[in-house]
Amino acid sequence: MRRFLLLIVLALTGWIGIAAQTVQVRGKVTSAEDGTPLPGATVVVKGSTVGTTADIDGNYVLNVPSGTGTLVFSYVGMTTLEQEMGGRTTIDVALEPSATGLEEVVVTALGIRKSEKNLGYAATSVSSDDITASGSRNAMNALQGKVAGINISSASGQPGSSSRVLLRGFSSLGGNNQPLYVVDGVPISNRLIGDTDINEGMDFGNRANDINPEDIESITVLKGASGAALYGSRASNGVIIITTKKDLIRLEKELK
CATH class of the missing domain: 2.170.130.10 (TonB-dependent receptor, plug domain)
Incomplete structure (x- = not known):
């Protein structure tokens, strides 16, 4: 019985440790020209494959492996923007139109x-x-x-x-x-x-x-x-x- 309880405690401890390594970051991606949301905008953690896309209202939610790093925001026809997380859990960005058109x-x-x-x-x-x-x-x-x-x-x-x-x-x-x-x-x-x-x-x-x-x-x-x-x-x-x-x-x- 003691061994069983010990295994449960160890499992819970490991799960808490893994959960503590993941931080949920959310925000909204809009156009800097008129403030309209950009549905389908891509949000990626720089240097990794972790990413997501904004919904129809421009909102996104991303589970980041750690609270530090850089988020890369991109959208067709817009200039790519990088934002340091710096421990923040809410990051709203406004993308500028790209010169390429x-x-x-x-x-x-x-x-x-x-x-x-x-x-x-x-x-x-x-x-x-x-x-x-x-x-x-x-x-x-x-x-x-x-x-x-x-x-x-x-x-x-x-x-x-x-x-x-x-x-x-x-x-x-x-x-x-x-x-x-x-x-x-x-x-x-x-x-x-x-x-x-x-x-x-x-x-x-x-x-x-x-x-x-x-x-x-x-x-x-x-x-x-x-x-x-x-x-x-x-x-x-x-x-x-x-x-x-x-x-x-x-x-x-x-x-x-």
């Missing part, structure tokens, strides 16, 4: 953002302003003339009809030649809705047509095999990555 950053496979000049494959990004300026209510048709090597055609002349997109021509004579569509990191099926046997050839459009062009932040087209490698065989015809406006999610939460 957002126009040089594109969204690649799995939503990873990289500098366009560092890519080893063809990638074209179309901004929301370019999509809106086209005047088309179909986001895919708005890409015509803005992406090299892309061919867009309508399945019929009906309003809202399906759009067929080809990147660099046909890759298969009998299979599907359309690229893979990824919306906010989630691959979607863009198959044509229409059956000649049941609906007598009526075209009800495809899923990419359902996206409101005004809700789109940017569209990135990946045409190289290495750029689409992370998505597997489904991306053999290229990838069209659609990033929606995150501000809409924040606005919806504020209205609730």
Whole structure:
């Protein structure tokens, strides 16, 4: 019995010692320009793999191995900032806009953002302003003339009809030649809705047509095999990555 109690005491002592080595640091990451929160901002302990990301309100909570060290705050389009912890448990930061600008950053496979000049494959990004300026209510048709090597055609002349997109021509004579569509990191099926046997050839459009062009932040087209490698065989015809406006999610939460 004494040995059992001794083991319990030793176990508790060890657990308390481990817990004492971890300090919880929390805070908020905002923009220095207008004070808006930066959801998805990265917070990492310098020189380690310990890190986290800010939530939709810019708040973060990080369990740091010790109370001393340096936190590195980063966000796309913002200048990276380092802050000494110095025993603090609450660290709020405001990031300044980066001089490089957002126009040089594109969204690649799995939503990873990289500098366009560092890519080893063809990638074209179309901004929301370019999509809106086209005047088309179909986001895919708005890409015509803005992406090299892309061919867009309508399945019929009906309003809202399906759009067929080809990147660099046909890759298969009998299979599907359309690229893979990824919306906010989630691959979607863009198959044509229409059956000649049941609906007598009526075209009800495809899923990419359902996206409101005004809700789109940017569209990135990946045409190289290495750029689409992370998505597997489904991306053999290229990838069209659609990033929606995150501000809409924040606005919806504020209205609730």
